[in-house]
Amino acid sequence: MKLTVVGGGSTYTPELVDGFARLRDTLPVQELVLVDPAADRLELVGGLARRIFAKQGHTGRVVTTSDLDAAVDGADAVLLQLRVGGQAARERDETWPLECGCVGQETTGAGGLAKALRTVPVVLDIAERVRRANPGAWIIDFTNPVGIVTRALLGAGHRAVGLCNVAIGLQRKFAALLGVAPADVHLDHVGLNHLTWETGVRLGGPEGEDVLPRLLAEHGEAVAADLRLPRPLLDRLGVVPSYYLRYYYAHDEVVDELRTKPSRAAEVAAMERQLLDMYGDPALDEKPGLLAGRGGAYYSEAAVDLAAALLGGEGSPYQVVNTYNRGTLPFLPDDAVIEVPAAVGAKGATSLPVAAVDPLYAGLxxxxxxxxxxxxxxxxxxxxxxxxxxxxxxxxxxxxxxAEQLTDRLIAHNREHLAWA
Structure with missing residues (x-):
């Protein structure tokens, strides 16, 4: 089995590699190809990836290259985790919207639109090259904004599924609070990428007992603190929104906060410099603890599970993914991309039935x-x-x-990435 990671020079990649190494029985990767135009970063990450495989006794081969066509040739699955424009573009996305009194964030609002405009053409070009190299390959998209990027891929006829780590992160947190194994927790997770609500928390599977009321009654303070939302709001909603809903439910409060502290992009850029220094240490043969602060928690486990299921392996049959609506949420078009639990197999992802959605969430x-x-x-x-x-x-x-001001700023800050500008 050959897997290719586009954006393999990302500081995220050791998290992914650690998952491939630990879960090799679930996903038996024989060749892992990391492709990235940034050769210096790629060699640091690739060296650590080889050491992680060696330490954990994984016999697969890790290849690094800047040649995309060679990287995807013969690949069974291609994972996309690229950032067009790098952290510098992210820094701008998080800054100029604040000048207009709007949230500055890299995946939603005006900043999220800027990222989509930079990213979609690049991803579609990569996908076409994957299709030419191997029409049967699956594309797993972890590149934000995942919903829009996945919709672009599906609309162009590619074999693609979108992946986000929000659901698996909440599953792990809820399992810890409830004192059960993560595999025993099934989420009634509904919405769009970065716009989701947990309307049920079931033990044992999709038809299991819903313990969400008990979770909120016994652990509501901890859940609310993690989301940075008031506990009374969760009690009134009766559901658990993703932390991205704070941008909507507390917009002005968030804008005030963002104006008075360093951007997340600046924090991540500083962390990346430290991580790359660590990756260059030939004695390092495991993912460092600092990587947990980089984001993407449990990404590796979600990616392994999804790739294994798509490639006919031992991945979980039910996973939260981004895929076409196709009537699952009747108030949305069939070709909308939604984020819900789905049955995943060699033919792709099929959404599980979803209970009627409260208009409070359906409208948004x-x-x-x-x-x-x-x-x-x-x-x-x-x-x-x-x-x-x-x-x-x-x-x-x-x-x-x-909208007028933001349009001008978006174009001015992204002109080099917009062929039409």
């Missing part, structure tokens, strides 16, 4: 889906007016004066 999902329609149109066809329309439609923007 529908609004953000409309924005994603417009965002994808802007990413595929370009043009200032399409950017403006997407921003005007986004619930975190919504006012024409803001």
């Amino acid at each position: 999902m529908a609004s953000v889906t409309a924005y994603e329609d417009l965002a994808l149109d802007a990413a595929l066809r370009g043009g200032r007016e399409r950017v403006f329309r997407a921003l005007l439609a986004h619930p975190l923007v919504g006012q024409y004066a803001y």
